[in-house]
Amino acid sequence: MAYTRAKVVEEISASADRVFGELGAFNNLPVIMAGAITRSTLNKKGTVRTLRIKGMKGTLDETLLKYDTATRTQIYRITDDPNDLVPFNDYTATIKVKPITSRRCQVEWTSRFVPKRGKTKAECLEFVDGIYRGGIQGTREVLGVKK
Numbered sequence: 001m002a003y004t005r006a007k008v009v010e011e012i013s014a015s016a017d018r019v020f021g022e023l024g025a026f027n028n029l030p031v032i033m034a035g036a037i038t039r040s041t042l043n044k045k046g047t048v049r050t051l052r053i054k055g056m057k058g059t060l061d062e063t064l065l066k067y068d069t070a071t072r073t074q075i076y077r078i079t080d081d082p083n084d085l086v087p088f089n090d091y092t093a094t095i096k097v098k099p100i101t102s103r104r105c106q107v108e109w110t111s112r113f114v115p116k117r118g119k120t121k122a123e124c125l126e127f128v129d130g131i132y133r134g135g136i137q138g139t140r141e142v143l144g145v146k147k
Helices: 015-022 121-144
Strands: 006-011 037-042 046-054 060-068 073-078 088-101 103-115
Touching: 006 121, 015 103, 015 121, 073 121, 103 121
Parallel strands: none
Antiparallel strands: 006 103, 037 046, 046 060, 060 073, 073 088, 088 103
C-alpha cells in the first residue's frame, strides 16, 4: 500500500505558544474552522473527538495519538475507517508549531493517507490543503493577526 503525503507550512505573526494553544487544542476545530466544523465532542478521556462537518451527513471520529506542549506537537488519526466524509483511508496527521522569534512562528501540518478507489492523489491533496490552510487562517483570525 503506497501512502500519499501532504504538507503545508505557513508562518503566523504570533508566539508559538499562543498558536499551539489554539491550533493544538484537540477540541478547538469549531473555533478555528468556524463554518466548516459545526461541532466537536470529546470522549470521557479526551482522546477521541467526533466531528460534524457543515453540509455533510454523519460524523468523523479522530483519535489523539500524541499531544506534547514542550515540542508543540499534536498527532491524530481518523479512526472510523472507511468513512464517506473524506476521499482517503488510513489517515494520520501531525501539527507542529515552531518558534521563529518571540512573536512569530511556523506551523507545519503534515499527513499520510491512501486515496480511496476512484479518487486521485491530486484530489486528496487539494482536499487536505484546503483543510490545513483553512485551519491555519482560522487560527490567525482567532488570534487577531493578519499573517
